Amino acid sequence: MTRLVLLIDPIPEDRAATDAVLSASLTFVAENEPILTAFDAAAARGDGVFETLGANDGRARGIEAHLARLTGSAHKLDLPAPNHDQWRAAIAALLDALPSVGQASIRLTITRGTGQGGPTCWATATPITGDFPERENGVKVVTLSRGYANDVGEASPWLLVGAKTLSYAINMAALREAQRRGADDAVFTSTDGFALEAPTSTLLLRQGNTIVTPVIQHGILAGTTQADLFAHLEGDGFECVYRKVEIAELQRSDALWLVSSVRLAVPVTEVDGTEIPTDRGLTRQLNAALLA
Ligand code: PLP
Incomplete structure (x- = not known):
């Protein structure tokens, strides 16, 4: 085809x-x-x-x-x-x-x-021919600074950080840098210590019964997949929260995902070389809900 x-x-x-x-x-x-x-x-x-x-x-x-x-x-x-x-x-x-x-x-x-x-x-x-093995196997990520503070969206709107522009050369360069560092994907961070988003996906963290995603007012793209998953997870009794996420929270989470429209929910297995727990059951449930 x-x-x-x-x-x-x-x-x-x-x-x-x-x-x-x-x-x-x-x-x-x-x-x-x-x-x-x-x-x-x-x-x-x-x-x-x-x-x-x-x-x-x-x-x-x-x-x-x-x-x-x-x-x-x-x-x-x-x-x-x-x-x-x-x-x-x-x-x-x-x-x-x-x-x-x-x-x-x-x-x-x-x-x-x-x-x-x-x-x-x-x-x-x-x-799309073939599967997305990373939905099952997960990905290793490294954190990469975006080089500006978490309030850049409000401070410098001309940087267009919350817009989905065709200028993705930086996002693609970040993926290559992640690969050079032995990882599969990257998580952008702000200079003042917060996790933002991945080059082509949104972050979702599970902390017990709470699901957290970085607040969008701070210069990240508003994810449509994350919004769908929040609706699904709230229906399943999780508390879903938008807030600033400190970089250190990534390694302390009970599960972490990169979510996006085509690859869907991909579990993160390692952050900056440190293994983190994954939640296979919930990952399968999230992907099944998105594909339903
Ligand atoms: N953040 C960035 C920078 C993206 O490029 C994307 C999708 O391509 C996302 C987040 C996830 O957005 P969505 O779930 O709407 O695909």
């Missing part, structure tokens, strides 16, 4: 569009067909925003939460607000074209365009 690419001719956010207009604004193109000019802000500067959704058996998880976050990211970058009906139609078209069974990732992208005209928009779908 090849990957799918859907070009989107953006419709202004406040324009109500009929189904015919929505479908005329979406065009499938071949996977290897060029869709950007060399002058597009995405290619030149990584200037744009994106979302990645997980899909399973023809359904995408958290569509509304992802569209809300896409709108928030676009707002932070002064990009035009996306038309949600149009992006819903794009996701539906991709789901229709995917195999009806199996997992896939769906990616939505908006760039600032070429400077002549509006934003450039497209969506892709990638079927």
Whole structure:
């Protein structure tokens, strides 16, 4: 099964569009067909925003939460607000074209365009073949400083830390640094001693019957998977809390996970070379709930 690419001719956010207009604004193109000019802000500067959704058996998880976050990211970058009906139609078209069974990732992208005209928009779908062994086996992480304090989101909003921008070179560099240090993934920390998030996932800690995630006002992305899991865990009698998390708490937790839309809940087995307990039962339950 090849990957799918859907070009989107953006419709202004406040324009109500009929189904015919929505479908005329979406065009499938071949996977290897060029869709950007060399002058597009995405290619030149990584200037744009994106979302990645997980899909399973023809359904995408958290569509509304992802569209809300896409709108928030676009707002932070002064990009035009996306038309949600149009992006819903794009996701539906991709789901229709995917195999009806199996997992896939769906990616939505908006760039600032070429400077002549509006934003450039497209969506892709990638079927996932094989498993995610790390959901069972876990990952080792190292902590890496982000080089700024925990209040950076409020102090320096132009750093766009809570937006999901296309500029992921730093996040990818952190993953390579983690690998150089013998780990699988990284946890970003602030210069004033707090754990923030991983380069492509949110942190979740279990301390007894309490599940903790770092508070989002301090310059991290608001995770859609974490929000889903909080709803599930609260229903199961856990107390779920947003607060600042000290770095030292990671190694003292009863279980620690990296959670994200496609890889889902991945248990952490080691932090900076120190083994930490894992909770296999709860990990399986969380992933089953996300895939249900
Ligand atoms: N934090 C960062 C920096 C991310 O890139 C991601 C997802 O890609 C997440 C957290 C997790 O977000 P979600 O659960 O919505 O996938």
